[in-house]
Amino acid sequence: MRLDVRFPIGGMFAIVGAVLVVYGLLTPASLYQRSLGINVNLWWGLVLLVFGVLMLVFAYRAFKAERQIEK
Amino acid sequence: MLGIGWALRRVIRSSEDFFLSGRSIPAWIAGLAFISANLGAQEVIGMAASGAKYGIMTSHFYWVGAMPAMVFVGLFMMPFYYGSRARSVPEYLKLRFDEKTRALNAITFAIMTIFSSGISMYALAKLFELVLGWSFHGSIVLSAVIVLVYIFLGGLTSAIYNEVLQFFLIVLGFLPLTLLGLKDVGGWSGLTAKLATVATHAGFAPGAWTHTWKYMDSPSHNPMGMEWFGLVMGLGFALSFGYWCTDFLVVQRAMAAGSMTAARRTPLIAAVPKMLMPLLVIFPGMLAIGLHVARGGFLPIGNDGQPNYNLAIPMLLGHYLPPGLLGLGLTALMASFMSGMAGNVTAFNSVWTYDIYQSHIRPGQPDSHYLRVGHAATVFGICASVLAAYSATRFNNILDMLQLVFSFVNGPLFATFLLGMFWRRTTGHGAFYGLLTGTITAALHYGLTISRGAVPGIHGGFLGAVLHTYPSEMALNFWTALFAWTGCFVATLVISLFTKRTKTDDELRGLVYSLTPRIQEDYLPWYKRPVALAVVILVASVVLNVIFW
Numbered sequence: 001m002r003l004d005v006r007f008p009i010g011g012m013f014a015i016v017g018a019v020l021v022v023y024g025l026l027t028p029a030s031l032y033q034r035s036l037g038i039n040v041n042l043w044w045g046l047v048l049l050v051f052g053v054l055m056l057v058f059a060y061r062a063f064k065a066e067r068q069i070e071k
Numbered sequence: 072m073l074g075i076g077w078a079l080r081r082v083i084r085s086s087e088d089f090f091l092s093g094r095s096i097p098a099w100i101a102g103l104a105f106i107s108a109n110l111g112a113q114e115v116i117g118m119a120a121s122g123a124k125y126g127i128m129t130s131h132f133y134w135v136g137a138m139p140a141m142v143f144v145g146l147f148m149m150p151f152y153y154g155s156r157a158r159s160v161p162e163y164l165k166l167r168f169d170e171k172t173r174a175l176n177a178i179t180f181a182i183m184t185i186f187s188s189g190i191s192m193y194a195l196a197k198l199f200e201l202v203l204g205w206s207f208h209g210s211i212v213l214s215a216v217i218v219l220v221y222i223f224l225g226g227l228t229s230a231i232y233n234e235v236l237q238f239f240l241i242v243l244g245f246l247p248l249t250l251l252g253l254k255d256v257g258g259w260s261g262l263t264a265k266l267a268t269v270a271t272h273a274g275f276a277p278g279a280w281t282h283t284w285k286y287m288d289s290p291s292h293n294p295m296g297m298e299w300f301g302l303v304m305g306l307g308f309a310l311s312f313g314y315w316c317t318d319f320l321v322v323q324r325a326m327a328a329g330s331m332t333a334a335r336r337t338p339l340i341a342a343v344p345k346m347l348m349p350l351l352v353i354f355p356g357m358l359a360i361g362l363h364v365a366r367g368g369f370l371p372i373g374n375d376g377q378p379n380y381n382l383a384i385p386m387l388l389g390h391y392l393p394p395g396l397l398g399l400g401l402t403a404l405m406a407s408f409m410s411g412m413a414g415n416v417t418a419f420n421s422v423w424t425y426d427i428y429q430s431h432i433r434p435g436q437p438d439s440h441y442l443r444v445g446h447a448a449t450v451f452g453i454c455a456s457v458l459a460a461y462s463a464t465r466f467n468n469i470l471d472m473l474q475l476v477f478s479f480v481n482g483p484l485f486a487t488f489l490l491g492m493f494w495r496r497t498t499g500h501g502a503f504y505g506l507l508t509g510t511i512t513a514a515l516h517y518g519l520t521i522s523r524g525a526v527p528g529i530h531g532g533f534l535g536a537v538l539h540t541y542p543s544e545m546a547l548n549f550w551t552a553l554f555a556w557t558g559c560f561v562a563t564l565v566i567s568l569f570t571k572r573t574k575t576d577d578e579l580r581g582l583v584y585s586l587t588p589r590i591q592e593d594y595l596p597w598y599k600r601p602v603a604l605a606v607v608i609l610v611a612s613v614v615l616n617v618i619f620w
Contacts, residue, residue: 034393
């Protein structure tokens with residue numbers, strides 16, 4: 001059995017993305033003056049979360065397909 | 072945020088046992104590892120520094136340099152590397168030529184890895200200096216200790232794993248920076264307007280920072296100080312082909328692929344994301360210099376009175392990213408510097424231990440002996456990197472320094488490879504003395520010329536007489552590489568004609584183009600063949616060149 005590299009990558013970005021989203025929701029708008037008033041923690045956190053989850057989904061699908069072949 | 076990064080790296084490292092043996096590495100992973108191996112400080116810091124110093128012309132490193140070179144590696148070089156089963160470049164040279172050529176290359180390669188690792192160490196120390204507020208000396212010591220611990224904990228054992236992760240970390244960590252920066256200045260047109268001030272300030276036409284080819288008619292019209300011929304031959308041909316074809320840190324990644332076709336496809340797949348890298352690393356540099364000139368100071372001024380272009384990315388990170396995302400950006404930077412150091416020190420260790428010590432100094436010792444020598448080499452390599460890191464402080468753009476080292480090492484080596492691979496008459500003596508001549512030519516050229524405004528010494532002109540002054544350090548590097556390549560090519564050719572062949576055709580099977588069976592790929596659909604991919608990549612780089620003409 002082998003570990004698909006997409007599992008750790010997906011897991012890491014999903015977690016980091018989720019943390020950033022929460023952090024972005026909790027922080028006041030004044031923190032985002034330097035990023036042109038955009039709550040980048042929230043938005044980029046969402047991007048990372050989606051990316052991470054997609055990676056996990058693809059890895060999981062490949063994993064299941066492999067199981068099928070083994071059977 | 073830093074903690075999360077670290078913890079996850081540890082989890083990933085322990086799962087290394089599950090990691091696929093060569094056979095099953097999917098092509099896209101090998102491809103990403105291929106470019107990640109090169110995504111150290113030189114790329115992230117160096118390309119941004121060059122973006123600030125030379126403008127969009129820096130993209131020539133990609134669209135004239137790396138793209139065609141990667142295509143060449145995939146189509147023509149991979150069959151020899153993959154087919155010969157050599158595990159390192161020096162080993163290939165031994166199979167193709169002889170022991171002494173291998174030893175010479177091992178020595179120059181070892182020196183190169185030290186400089187590369189020193190440059191990453193410098194970048195890491197600068198980052199600590201900036202973030203922690205430590206002195207530069209203290210930061211260097213901290214970096215050295217960190218990388219030592221990292222290597223001894225086995226940080227590089229799961230190299231390919233880490234590299235793929237690091238690729239995404241850098242892309243996703245830096246992309247918001249470019250996006251925010253571009254939004255801030257008002258897109259490409261806003262950036263062009265900002266950089267017009269930079270260009271006229273420096274005494275060039277307003278578009279000099281935002282056109283790749285338009286001002287290449289004469290060295291005096293563009294900030295890089297190059298005209299098209301020197302650029303195409305020096306950078307495109309000698310330096311880029313030399314680097315991508317002979318730097319084993321990079322080539323090795325493709326050898327992990329499962330089949331010859333997969334190995335050939337690896338650099339080609341890697342070329343696709345590589346093509347878009349300028350957006351991520353050169354644009355921030357251009358943004359930084361735009362800010363610097365518009366506000367009358369954004370980048371710190373170095374000892375030479377010039378802005379320290381190396382700090383473009385770290386300064387921008389602090390300027391645009393709020394706490395939170397800033398942590399991600401800094402983690403990405405640190406990961407890139409550390410793997411840049413660790414990769415090079417490990418390469419130094421293996422080249423020194425196997426290609427020099429075991430082959431020439433003390434052969435026939437038990438494995439435990441070589442293991443101890445390897446550990447000692449790692450410590451020595453890190454100490455030597457510290458020295459290299461201090462010499463990097465003398466350059467306001469680390470890419471200038473790195474290309475200088477490449478022009479001495481990779482430039483001539485590429486001539487040796489070309490002749491060795493495509494002309495079976497090339498002899499061992501020819502290769503050895505040719506390589507030596509090439510390196511000496513580089514030293515002579517560098518010793519007798521200088522870049523404008525530099526003091527003779529580390530920036531050239533150390534042989535007393537200065538015969539020519541180049542407009543920029545990069546121009547000097549390009550011409551040094553071209554001279555070195557030519558010196559090596561001519562010397563190898565002439566000496567080979569006057570010396571006897573030592574290897575028969577039979578011994579050269581699989582090592583020389585004409586003696587290697589052609590690869591049959593008729594069974595693949597046309598769009599899966601490496602040649603088709605290669606054409607797509609070349610067309611795309613032409614298009615990019617035209618867009619930013």
